[in-house]
Amino acid sequence: MAARLLANKNNRVDMESNEVLIDCQSVWKVFGERSAEAIRSIAERGLTKREILKEYNCVVGVSDATLQVLRGEIFCIMGLSGSGKSTLIRLLNRLIEPSLGKVLVKGRDIATMDAATLRETRARHIGMVFQSVALLPQRTVLENAAFGLEVQGVPRDERNRAAEAALAKVGLSDWKSRFPRELSGGMQQRVGLARALTSDPEIILMDEPFSALDPLIRRQLQDEFRQLTKDLGKSAVFITHDLDEAIRIGDRIAIMKDGVIIQEGTAEQIVMNPADQYVADFVAGISRLHLVKAHSVMVPVDQWRRQSPGLSLDGLPHCSPEADIDMLIGKITGTGSDAIAIADGGGIVGVVTTRSLLLGVRGEPEVRAAA
Amino acid sequence: MESFVTTFDTVVDEALFWLSDHAAFIFDGIRVILEGLYDGILWLLMLPPFWAMAIIAGLIGWRALGLGFGIGGAVALVACAAMGLWPETMQTLALVIAASVIALAISLPLGVLAGLMPRLDRALTPALDLIQTLPPYIYLLPAIALLGFGPATALVATVIVAMPPAIRLTALGIRQTPNEFLELGQAVGASRAQMFFKIRLPFAVPSIMAGINQSLMMAFGMVVIAGIVGSGGLGETIYGAIRTLDIATSINASIAIVVLTMLLDRLTQAAARKS
Numbered sequence: 001m002a003a004r005l006l007a008n009k010n011n012r013v014d015m016e017s018n019e020v021l022i023d024c025q026s027v028w029k030v031f032g033e034r035s036a037e038a039i040r041s042i043a044e045r046g047l048t049k050r051e052i053l054k055e056y057n058c059v060v061g062v063s064d065a066t067l068q069v070l071r072g073e074i075f076c077i078m079g080l081s082g083s084g085k086s087t088l089i090r091l092l093n094r095l096i097e098p099s100l101g102k103v104l105v106k107g108r109d110i111a112t113m114d115a116a117t118l119r120e121t122r123a124r125h126i127g128m129v130f131q132s133v134a135l136l137p138q139r140t141v142l143e144n145a146a147f148g149l150e151v152q153g154v155p156r157d158e159r160n161r162a163a164e165a166a167l168a169k170v171g172l173s174d175w176k177s178r179f180p181r182e183l184s185g186g187m188q189q190r191v192g193l194a195r196a197l198t199s200d201p202e203i204i205l206m207d208e209p210f211s212a213l214d215p216l217i218r219r220q221l222q223d224e225f226r227q228l229t230k231d232l233g234k235s236a237v238f239i240t241h242d243l244d245e246a247i248r249i250g251d252r253i254a255i256m257k258d259g260v261i262i263q264e265g266t267a268e269q270i271v272m273n274p275a276d277q278y279v280a281d282f283v284a285g286i287s288r289l290h291l292v293k294a295h296s297v298m299v300p301v302d303q304w305r306r307q308s309p310g311l312s313l314d315g316l317p318h319c320s321p322e323a324d325i326d327m328l329i330g331k332i333t334g335t336g337s338d339a340i341a342i343a344d345g346g347g348i349v350g351v352v353t354t355r356s357l358l359l360g361v362r363g364e365p366e367v368r369a370a371a
Numbered sequence: 372m373e374s375f376v377t378t379f380d381t382v383v384d385e386a387l388f389w390l391s392d393h394a395a396f397i398f399d400g401i402r403v404i405l406e407g408l409y410d411g412i413l414w415l416l417m418l419p420p421f422w423a424m425a426i427i428a429g430l431i432g433w434r435a436l437g438l439g440f441g442i443g444g445a446v447a448l449v450a451c452a453a454m455g456l457w458p459e460t461m462q463t464l465a466l467v468i469a470a471s472v473i474a475l476a477i478s479l480p481l482g483v484l485a486g487l488m489p490r491l492d493r494a495l496t497p498a499l500d501l502i503q504t505l506p507p508y509i510y511l512l513p514a515i516a517l518l519g520f521g522p523a524t525a526l527v528a529t530v531i532v533a534m535p536p537a538i539r540l541t542a543l544g545i546r547q548t549p550n551e552f553l554e555l556g557q558a559v560g561a562s563r564a565q566m567f568f569k570i571r572l573p574f575a576v577p578s579i580m581a582g583i584n585q586s587l588m589m590a591f592g593m594v595v596i597a598g599i600v601g602s603g604g605l606g607e608t609i610y611g612a613i614r615t616l617d618i619a620t621s622i623n624a625s626i627a628i629v630v631l632t633m634l635l636d637r638l639t640q641a642a643a644r645k646s
Contacts, residue, residue: 095557123560134551138573148559151569199559 020104021203021235022069022092027101029087029259032058039099049259061087063259064101069203074229074236076250077261078243084259085239089205092237093126094118105203123152127196131208133188135180141167141191142176148199159198166194169228186217193225197232204229206238210245222248243282247271247291255279271363272296288325288361295321297328297360298342298350308339313348316341321349325360328352387516398517405469405523413465421452424461428634435641447630454623462604464631466522466594470529471587477530478537482582485538486545486575487567495542499535507532507593511600525602529593536585544578545571580643587639591632605631 030038030052038056041047049060062084069075079085090096092103094110103110105121113121127148135144142163143150149159167173170190180188189209196204206225210218226249229236240246246253247267254264255275263275271291274280298321301313317335319328321344331340332354340352352360391398419427425448433441451460485492510528518524548571556566598606605624612621 090554093558095554119560119562121560122558126558128555128558130551130555132551134549134555136552136570136573147555147569151556151559151561151565205558 019071020068021071021106022067022237023102023104023107024065024067024088024092025102025104027065027088027091027103028063028099029061029084029091029096030058030099031061032056034058035099043100060259061096062091062098065091065256065259065261067254067261067264069235069237071202071235072230072233073251074226074238074249076238076240076246076253077256078240078246078253079256080241082258083256085241085256086207087259088256089207089237089239092205093122093128123148123199125201126203126205127199127201128205129189129192129196129207129209131211133180133192133209135188135191135195137180140177140179141172141183144180144191145176145194145198147195152199162200163194163198166197167191169197169232170194170224184217186213186221189213189221193228197228197234202235204234204236206236208239208241211241218245219248225249243286247286255282267291268293268296283363286363288363289329290324290326292325292360292363293321294319294323294328294340294342294352295350297325297356298352299356300350301348304339304351304353307353311339313341313351316351318343319352320344325357328357332357387513391517401527402518402521402523405518405526406521408472409465409469409522409526412468413462416461416465417458421457422449425449425452431638432634435638435645440637444630444634447634451627451630454627456605456608456623456627459603459605459608459624460627460631462602463591463594463606463628466525466529466597466602466604467587467590467631467635470526470533470590470594471583473526474530474533474586474590475537475583478534478582478586479541479579481534482538482541482579483545485542486571492542492546495538499538502531503535508596508599511597515600520601522602524600525594525597525606528597528600529590532593533586533590536589537579537582540582540585541575541579544575544582547578548574577643580639584636584639584643587635588632591628591635595628 028039028042030042032038034056035058038047038052038058038060041055042052047055049063052058052060065084065088067075067077077085077088087096091098092105094103094113098111105125108121110118110121135141136147139147142160145167146159146163149162154162164173164176167176170193172187172190172194175183175187180191183191192209193204209225210221213221222245225236238246238249240249250267252264252266253270254261255270256262257278263270263279265273268291270279271283271286271288274283299307315337317331317337317340319331319340319342321342323331323342328340332338338354341348342350342352416424425445428448429441429445431441432444448460451457481495485495507528510531511524514524514527518527552570552574553566556570561569594602594604595606595609598604598608598610601607605628608624609621609628612618612624
């Protein structure tokens, strides 16, 4: 399990290009009867969420959200219920109209698309998987998986072939002529994923897909989902209320609270440098073993020389900056050395000492602890 | 106040007289069409002998609900014939079928529209409430003034009474599509027509079938009441028996009505479950 997780984490660097698939620019969503006035005063006077509720009795669902989803990455949006994450993901394919701001999908503003273009964009470029799965009960698994293509008017043979291929990818080939009610929750969610994959979209929106599943099945699906998305070269926006899940799955994570994205970054960045106390509380219980890498816990070579005069770099074991804490501990306990030299491209870029390693396990970078 | 009421009554009476004087050709046309439909259905029902109909009904009942129901249904129909009420039973069935076909042809599309358009639904609701609260034989009076004595009047009144449940339950079925499926339709890029036929309608089918079943039951009730206006069938038999205090005949006819009602009710319910 750990080895597999490690392999997963390593293809984080696989983002081939930096092409932006979804560009969400300062998007707001305000709900309520007087939302138009509220939006105007946000634009003109810069009112806050609380002031909007007080003055206009409107609820701000999403407030000034800016994010970019790159080709090939899995972007997680983590937040508790009421944080606006489900609203935000629905703004990305315009299931909900933004009150203010722009959402560009592959460079095109979806707010200005006419009905036909919008349908086309949703059908071909953005798949969606729902927490409730939403499998049509009167259709077989195969017919459900083929639903997207059926709506696009693809002939039956062709769409069934595509649906069978997608079901094979999620391991449900044997179940294609069953009905959804005959499947377990985990299997139903696999069909939901297969349905999204059948239309071969570049982007898949995952709206808390695994939240209703039991923990074991959930972990399994998380790993499978990540592997499948990477293998197929898809991009995904993944909504979750579970930070562990976000860390397991996401290349980058955005943390939402009260409609605002309060921090965005890789799991390591968020764990090592939480933006505020709220995030810090969240990440407190997260294991750093596979998350934090050598480059985050190492001390600069000069500092190490000052702290340990008389010791030489030459005698130290070497590791790469991408080695995680688990590996570093293994190295230190295995070799009996008190420090590890971190080598990158021939040169030594830093040193991990026992002290910096222990601080790293607690999620504190050496630099901050020293200061 | 009293003069206002008198004036109102006079206006209504005169309007009815005016309609029967000046628009007679319209109502004669309606009458011909309705009676034609009724006669056609009755002719079909009377084509096979009673035992053949009993066997057909038994077979359908067997397939739909099991052997016991099939045999019971067939025996019950034979009993209707044995009581000497076979033509009346078939007349009643023809009335119910004709009225239901017309009622459903109007109320299913209307119900769908009401399900999709909340405004239409709000406008229809008081009208449906009114139809369902008034005593059903009220509808016989204007119909008899315009269409005269006979099955046409019975059909019009029955159609009016049978429509509300089908409209309401169809609208309800269309309206209650779970939100996640509407989102699914949007997310896969479904057109409005696809949204309706592939998502809303399948979810509405059970409710629509319940509406059809309810309409049929309302039609049965009304067709019997319409015996007063010479509709023919078991209703008229019962009405005649009441006037002559012929208790035995009225009980026979009542049994025949119960047999017909139960058969149609159970069979349409089975059809609803299958869908």
